[in-house]
Amino acid sequence: MRIRKFAISDASFERSPGQDGEVFAGNVIDQRHGGPITIGFGRYAPNQTLEETLAVHDVMVILVGRLSVSTTAGTVFAGPGEIVYMPKGESVTIRSYEQGADTAYVTYPHWQEASEAS
């Protein structure tokens, strides 16, 4: 069937590209599957910082822990069950805290293809 269910244990985590912190991403649906969006899980060790300029529109749902997302305009904090929307083109600093954090993410279009192209 084409409907799919994923748990975080289905993700093969890899270090976020261009980063040396303990921040990992694991796609469960992406360009290999033929659709327009990438779906995955993110895992942040405690007290990590990730800086990036978004090559795609990125939606993050916090599953466990707490993250902040900062831009030059300010900072938002998000915890379990909350959503952070980061439109393409924004430059963000994402921080985890003592607990670390797990997230689910959806990007449009595929972030891996957009990263390779840039």
Added chain:
Amino acid sequence: MRIRKFAISDASFERSPGQDGEVFAGNVIDQRHGGPITIGFGRYAPNQTLEETLAVHDVMVILVGRLSVSTTAGTVFAGPGEIVYMPKGESVTIRSYEQGADTAYVTYPHWQEASEAS
């Protein structure tokens, strides 16, 4: 700032269109905001059934409770922190159980525009 954070309390829930069950959806980002994706929260009362043919690609993250999604090919069950991916064109029956359920969703393209067009 263009980065946005949303909690389920930010959603204005409306009954899912074409349904008479106690199933509600509340967009927090959609066609009014200029981007390519819709983001929102879903709320299912206990023991509800929703049948639909997907006009868009739909990703559902279960925040609270448990849902099943059935097609002619089978059924998947999902609980807190799990993701269900429902590609455009699939016909699904979504069921909630004793606890009801809360979800976060992302669709591409905008489901409200796709529903109006069909």
